[in-house]
Amino acid sequence: AQVLTQFDTIAAISTPLGEGGISIVRLSGQDAVKIANKVFKGANLAKVASHTIHYGHVIDPETNKVIDECMATVMLAPKTFTRENIVEISCHGGIVVTNDILQLLLANGARMADPGEFTKRAFMNGRIDLTQAESVMDMVRAKTDRARQVAMNQLEGGLMTKIKAMRQDLLDTMAQEEVNIDYPEYDMDDMTGQEMKQKAISVSKKIDELLNTAQEGKIIRSGLATAIVGKPNVGKSSLLNYLTQDDKAIVTDVAGTTRDTLEEYVSVKGAALKLIDTAGIHETSDKVEKIGVERSKKAVDQADLVLLLLDSSRELEQEDRDLLEFTKNKKRIIVLNKNDLGQKISPETIKKMTDSPVVVTSVLQKENLDQLENAIEKLFFKGIENSADQVLVTNQRQASLLVKARQALAEVIKGVDDDMPLDLVQIDLTNAWNDLGEITGESAPDELITQLFSQFCLGK
Numbered sequence: 001a002q003v004l005t006q007f008d009t010i011a012a013i014s015t016p017l018g019e020g021g022i023s024i025v026r027l028s029g030q031d032a033v034k035i036a037n038k039v040f041k042g043a044n045l046a047k048v049a050s051h052t053i054h055y056g057h058v059i060d061p062e063t064n065k066v067i068d069e070c071m072a073t074v075m076l077a078p079k080t081f082t083r084e085n086i087v088e089i090s091c092h093g094g095i096v097v098t099n100d101i102l103q104l105l106l107a108n109g110a111r112m113a114d115p116g117e118f119t120k121r122a123f124m125n126g127r128i129d130l131t132q133a134e135s136v137m138d139m140v141r142a143k144t145d146r147a148r149q150v151a152m153n154q155l156e157g158g159l160m161t162k163i164k165a166m167r168q169d170l171l172d173t174m175a176q177e178e179v180n181i182d183y184p185e186y187d188m189d190d191m192t193g194q195e196m197k198q199k200a201i202s203v204s205k206k207i208d209e210l211l212n213t214a215q216e217g218k219i220i221r222s223g224l225a226t227a228i229v230g231k232p233n234v235g236k237s238s239l240l241n242y243l244t245q246d247d248k249a250i251v252t253d254v255a256g257t258t259r260d261t262l263e264e265y266v267s268v269k270g271a272a273l274k275l276i277d278t279a280g281i282h283e284t285s286d287k288v289e290k291i292g293v294e295r296s297k298k299a300v301d302q303a304d305l306v307l308l309l310l311d312s313s314r315e316l317e318q319e320d321r322d323l324l325e326f327t328k329n330k331k332r333i334i335v336l337n338k339n340d341l342g343q344k345i346s347p348e349t350i351k352k353m354t355d356s357p358v359v360v361t362s363v364l365q366k367e368n369l370d371q372l373e374n375a376i377e378k379l380f381f382k383g384i385e386n387s388a389d390q391v392l393v394t395n396q397r398q399a400s401l402l403v404k405a406r407q408a409l410a411e412v413i414k415g416v417d418d419d420m421p422l423d424l425v426q427i428d429l430t431n432a433w434n435d436l437g438e439i440t441g442e443s444a445p446d447e448l449i450t451q452l453f454s455q456f457c458l459g460k
């Protein structure tokens, strides 16, 4: 049974600061209604039905000064985001007014919320698990529709449900083994050993399936790090310009992001491409192009995807061969550009040298650029149409815990094979169970939880 923890009442501005039609100040906690009532004149919020909205004014109780005309939404526990009493005051916006309202609430008994504290309470009060909490953050940061859909799916508990089922599986086996240890006269050891092993194998398989989604999940969540390389004059800047044209460019809300920073995001088939070292490509002066090789080596190192451009209207040169060589272990697409100028390098020639997909384009004439996009999609997104409804592992925290759980299960299998005493095997089984629990937060240490929520933005 879930015991609701009683926390103090917190307040924060939950809409982005700045100009906007309305902004919302949110209060959560046992005294949310009481505190809101002190500054809200209109309906008596203590008497209204839950989940109703009321017109009124926010007034400073000390000076009787009217701060703003507002709507107050009252949502009583437990059917709220935090499972606590929540009051949301929607006001006319403007940074000064919104801030004044927040300050009034703080002066009347609320405490300023920490970043992510509303979501943390939803977690502490058992409304969501850690994977769902993480998805709240992902939703805020999602750069493409696909990223948003995956986060939404996770928010609805897709990953949590799978992890919980695996944990239950392990728990059943552990419980059964406990019985064995307590009643050895039944002498069922052999059978249970084999059962533990089978269970470890089947849960490992499920973990592998999830881990297979991790690359796709990471890419959807944080973007596909992409390096555009090629000798001078092959069309890198032209391709970059095409990719960053207005309908493709993703405007990030990261402070200080401008066109000349080293990272730009573009959307290709609903996935975010994080273009690496675009400053190096934007620069076209000879000097920069000369130091370009060292620089592109660095970009290639960081890349999930390399787009290697060759000028197909000229014979392969040593520089092309060098680039082909040093990108050969990367996921890459070879782009035979300047197709409009005639073909000195054929796709067949390149295909003899590598398994990497080859696309023939003219960036200048905007020919076959859709084929390039299709090739990117094919290389990284297998279940493209349905990946939005798929359960994906979306971050490193989840992935490394899955790996840890799988290792513990490998020990279980080995232990049974080596005829180890089952109470020792049981320890590894318990470890796997704990690792999985850390993903959902059921067995996560406090520091981890604090650290995780501190990455959230204020008001969430």
Ligand code: GDP
Pocket (backbone or CB within 6 Å): 230, 231, 232, 233, 234, 235, 236, 237, 238, 239, 281, 284, 337, 338, 339, 340, 341, 361, 362, 363, 364, 365
């Ligand atoms: P970079 O040095 O690799 O960045 O190459 P740029 O993008 O600056 O292109 C060098 C020159 O090639 C420019 O004059 C471009 O307009 C031209 N160019 C780029 N792509 C094509 C193409 O597909 N066909 C033709 N004919 N010219 C191109």
Ligand code: ZN
Pocket (backbone or CB within 6 Å): 233, 236, 237, 238, 281, 282, 283, 284
């Ligand atoms: Zn260039």
